[in-house]
Amino acid sequence: MEALFIFILKSSGLLATFYFAYIFLLRKETFFNSSRFFLLAGLITSVVLPFVVYTKIIWIEPAPAPAPIPTVSTTAAVQTASTADAVQDYNYTPVYKLQIAAEEKSFEINWNLVSLIVYGIGFVAFMIKFALDFYSLNAVLKGRKIQQQEDFKFIDVNENIAPFSYFDYIVFNSSLYTASELENILEHEKVHSDQKHTIDVLITRIFCILFWFNPIIWLYKKAILQNLEFIADSEASKKITDKKAYQYTLLKITTHETCVAITNHFYQSLIKKRIVMLNKNQSKKRNYWKYYAVIPALGAFVLLFQIETIAQEKKQKETAAVVQKDTIKETKELVTITKNTTDKELDDLKGKLKSNHNLDFKASDVKRNAEKELTAIQIELKSESGKKQTVSMNGNKAIKDLTFAIGTDNNGAKTISIEGLNPPTPPNAPVAVNSERVVIRNFNDSDAPIPPTPPVPPVFPQGPMPKTPVMDMSKMPKAPKPPKDADDKVAMAKFEKDMAEFEKKMTAFEPDMRAFEKDMEETMAKREAIFEKEMAKYEIAMDKYASEMNKYQKDMNFNYNFDFKFDDKDMKLQEKEIRLQERDIKLQEREIRIQAIEMKKQAAEMKKQAKEMKKEADEMRKQEKNYSSKS
Template sequence: MIDFLIKSTASLFVLLVIYHLVLENEKMHQFNRFYLLFALVFSLIIPFITIEIIREITNPIITQNTIKIEGEATAIIADSINYWLLALYSSYGLITSLLLIRFIRNIVKLLSKAKSTSPIDYKNGQLILVQEETLPYTFLNTIFINKTDYHNRKIEAELFTHELIHVTQKHTFDILFIESLKVLFWFNPIFIFYKKAIQLNHEFLADEKVVKSYNNVPFYQNLLISKANANETYYLASNLNYSVTKKRLIMMTTTTSTARAVLKKGMLIPVLTALFFSLCTKVVAQEKKEKTTKESTKQSKSSDEVWKNTVFIFRDANKKITAQKKYNELTDKEKNSIPPPPPPAIRSTDKKEKQVQKNKSETIYIDMTSDGPKMSDRKKVSKQDMPPPPPPKEARNSQDQDLIHNSAGITEKPDYPGGIEEFYKFVGKNYTISKEMQDAKVKGRVYLTFIVEKDGSITDIRNIRDCGYGTGEEAIRVMKLSPKWTPGKINNDNVRVMYSLPLTIKSGQ
């Protein structure tokens, strides 16, 4: 709910500022009417639109366990009753109900007044004669006027024309729409400014029609000034004397060229685009796996190409030949016992030498020992074609000192002190379900990655993906409180290990 209010209010504010700075003082009132209504609808819809942008990450993610944070036996997080939140919702419901009753009562009051006397058909609307001293005002297709003034012909033709524009262009529906929003979002004052802008634009539209019909601007301006503030107005009706300000009087003589109007309308396109993408886009991280798959396929093809002319002779412990096969006849297990092909950097670049290597036949002896198959001899192959020997253990340890490993290549995996069940209790005790999560009844997963250092400390905590409402930020906060883990090991040496945890979040009832 908080996310909806922030995004919608931000959109409403930006679009209203653009209206006042760019559009209000231009004579394109029909477009401005559409713009104001569009701004309201657009701002209410935009919080529900999400565009995910996939960002690939290259770090290996090792999924170890899933921690369920949903009030079960694994990690219990109690959603205690928040009495402040309950009081806030109760107050909202009470005030909204009172405003809704007031809104409906005023509609009924105007409809009842329209039915109290027989209407008089007048062009596209109906006239209702009332006893109260009042200037003409309009609701739906009904124009309310003073009975005495009507019979004594004291109502100028310009006033009738003005009110008929409100009827024919159905301005009442705009007022009912904005008033409905004010009932629901009474705590947001920006809707008050939208209603004022809409009503003033209605008056611009009516004034423009009167000026075109009678072509007597000074007389009409003096008429409006003389009638201003002559009666109490109805907030659901279109009133003749609404906001008779300097703006209305100046607008009657203002002109806007076609080029200027097109330019200002075109300025809205980048504004709406920027607003849409700034409020709707969300970056989602995704593990990059495709590259590894391609490399594996490439390596497999390379092995087939290098060993295709090679004959492999298998011997037992007594050097007795047990099998003789070509590479394409080997089983998967037998292929795994063969060393990888030499790297591209040591292969010959001479075309003639390549052709010789391609056509020559090779023989490799594989001895089956108690420690597994070993390549004992290779004929007709020079040393430079053999894969380079592995570096000494001391050099490997020095090179791997700062490497980040995954669970596939380590002998002991990192673990929380006391085991994973204790980790469940730790998360359940420290993870806080916020008011926003309770209100939204969040249900989903938070994906975290972090590094378990060689001393067991937790570093580089990252939120890969969450379900909104601050669930990812809270998970990171809890992980920062974690005590040191038991580090991962390779041959009894502590190593840095990349670890990932998907946390299942479930709040509310």
């Protein structure tokens, strides 16, 4: 309940910050659309920002830990230690007081429960009001004749209600207004509908239901609705020639007392302010700084209330001769491996630890001498808490006993820990081994080997392509038309001159096409050479990455994770993606070449057309000569 109370205080403070910033700085400015989003951002910020907490960690020196108790190996230096938990008993004697007179039990009021009940009553009441408003709106819209115009749905009603819009619905009573007044009203409502102002109305209504007890939210709602009217008035007045008639329409609509809730009403209170804002000059752009004035206040809010300081102890550096083990609160079982432990017993031990205690145990790299005695073994352990340990023993002689303790830690989780090498053997307990060379490793998540980073695949070189010659048919030189009268010598002479000019222009395109094809081949060849070099480097890097991943796999299998396997599937997928990218580049190049060939074909066809026209002109000249000789 305290956390909820703190959230309400923070949210109310943020809401008040945005509201007073709007009232004192922005209310008289004409940046109505910017103010709309400013006010909506205030609502969202007041709910989201109290949950944004920045955690600041302060590192402190740890308390001195008890000195570790090293265990001694008979043949080699053993890297292990055990930490003893200090237990202190406190003896106390209970003290009983004899009450001579019984105290009367006082009645206490649970104010948290009272507050919750009051909030619930208010919430339910406003939800019922919200549902009734929706029902009333549906009653107005249901069964009405709808006139669809563009994106708007017009509904002409007979009731004496103020015009309003709800999403793309615009409702009005045409019998109450003149044609010009109705035009003004519809232009106003179209702005509400087109800019989706109904969403703003619904959002503010939801906030008023959730925070009905906060007076700031009701003032905030009024500011949002008033700004929406400013937006609609401003946009509508741009499309209306007679602004005075629009203002008179505003005054006329004030006579309507019936309004439908959760809609954008044409009639709102504060008509005087709306008329003043209609006649006000546009604000200067330099006043936009006022929207950013709230940022320092938000920064101060975060610094004062949203930074949580956590003190953590510094981790002590572990020396190579010390190995921390799981803290066992209560030891339930001891497991020991001896030189005579068989492979079957090791397998049975694995299943027993897993089924009885949910502990992971794995034995590998097992070697035996001629007497079937263990000389080498690697044991991997994993507790329920996530603690991982590896014990590796290798030598020429039979291993010595090694004991593991199974119990529970302070959190109640099952854990297994190395108790020591060659300890005294308890009765009826299996026994573990030690040898000439013993290596014990403990791993936390922070100690895990870091996997290598895969190389980034190369990208085919991009850049501007050679500029293609203009081969658009509409921009090509037009072939001249032969004269209708072949006897007209002046027209024939002009036609021959135009034909010669046309052939000259067509011939001029051939060098441009050859140059374009040459540039295309040179450009693509250079880029392919660069890409091939980068691909060769990438393949070398991928081979190196594969070898590093194999090494990482061995380290993980040996030191950290029992079942880790490296799969080069991702590497193959990367190579496949590069090949697909290379194929797309080839297809793109092919399309460019096809385009060049088609353009060349067009030029050839136009040249052929020019030759045919020249041939036709020659035939016309022959006809002219024949006609002259006959005459």
